[in-house]
Amino acid sequence: MADKAPCTHSSKKWTRHYAPYTRQLQSKNSRVRLMFNSVLSKTIAAGLPAEYALIPFIESHYKPSARSALGPAGLWQFTAPTARNHGLKVSGKQDERMNAIRSTDAAIKYLRYLHRKFKGDEATVLMAFNAGEGRLLASRRKSGRRLSGITHAYPDKVTAVACNLVRQGY
Template sequence: MKKYILIVISIVVLFAVIKLFIFSKVKNDGIGDKEYHEAYSKYYKIFAIELPKELNLFGEPVPIQRYDVRESFDREILINTYWQSQTLMFFKRANRWFPSIEKILRKYNLPDDLKYISIIESGFMNVKSPAGAAGFWQFMKPTAKSYGLEINDEVDERYNLEKSTEAACTYFKDTYKIYKNWTLVAASYNIGIGALNTELKNQQVTSYYDLFLNEETARYVFRIMAIKTLLNNPKSYGFYFRNKDLYPIIPTYSVIVDSSITDLVSFSKYYNLNYKLIKDFNPWLISNTLTNKEGKSYKFIIPKIDSLNYNDLLKNNSEQVYLIDDSAKTKK
């Protein structure tokens, strides 16, 4: 009897070991190669993008049927469509910053499409390039100063959205007097007026689309074109979002200061803010002091204390999908 029990126990243990081995194998290996590739084929899809048959930029027609123009645009629309995280950030930030930029463009009677240059230049971030260009509009220091922006150890107005946009608009108007063409104005913003004039003269052409340029400038206008197309037709390119998913405009008021500030932390506390918030809303202040011997007037942007809570900011935003109008379809 004892021998029989030992045999039964041995069989049970052996069976358990076999089952454990089988289970471990399934757990480690997962589904087989065939099932894996079937699932991959079923669920992973990348679609080629149907390009519009007609395009315009800055109110000027784009020769999209030319093979080189078409393929240059195709490259940029593909990159920005499938770099989803970055492009979605553009949607979010555009909701906050475009209204201010659009207002200034209207003031100068300039094409609305020029606003997309700020995205291409900085992605709506107050960054500084390795070459030294800074702010939303990426002005180099000499150019910024020539357009009246103040730059010193305490102040850098390239980071002042209102003043740098005004400077960019003045540049656009001045440059349009030279080229009488907004596409060339945009190209000059990247390569520089002198370099663009040299290329136009040497190559004996008058159109941006006929120029052989360095890769950055050759892509520049097409990048603007792609961002405009995506931001105006989000659904067509697979971007879905609700109003509340976009960054809201934060209510602010302005304070004019015409004296020196010896301690920006104390200045912040006077308005019941912390130092970080003052710097966030006034990035043109690059020091913690403001020496103002000449009594110059500086406009400080102060956020309203009762509007800093995100839930309160979103109260007026609906669940409706697409804040950016997608009803005006690109012509096919």
């Protein structure tokens, strides 16, 4: 994961916030640990930075059944349009955002796309994943919308989760 140098500057607020969720990895047979290891393996196999496997800690605390009151759902908290754009079925009868395997495959595909599009700039990829690629690009235009504080803090959150894992010896 992260080396120790960025951890000296990681946000104490986010480090504390995510600590209970990353501690779930300490139990060898925990559901979170098994899912995280699977997501991490798929992330690395796709040639992506391992830190991208930390996104579900931020999005859903690694709960595949998580639902936001604002509409996003699943491990990766995809909106319905984003999920459909990446091959997931979202309808009244079926919502593949709640399927950890299918949604992870879609997330890896989306992250690979973003990683190529933004030339491997991890902070930009993370913010695009959070806000949406269109919103990020619009924010870069002179008259574009500003990104939320949540989106700006997203890379710091990922660093905080990575630092928790380093401190826990994971």
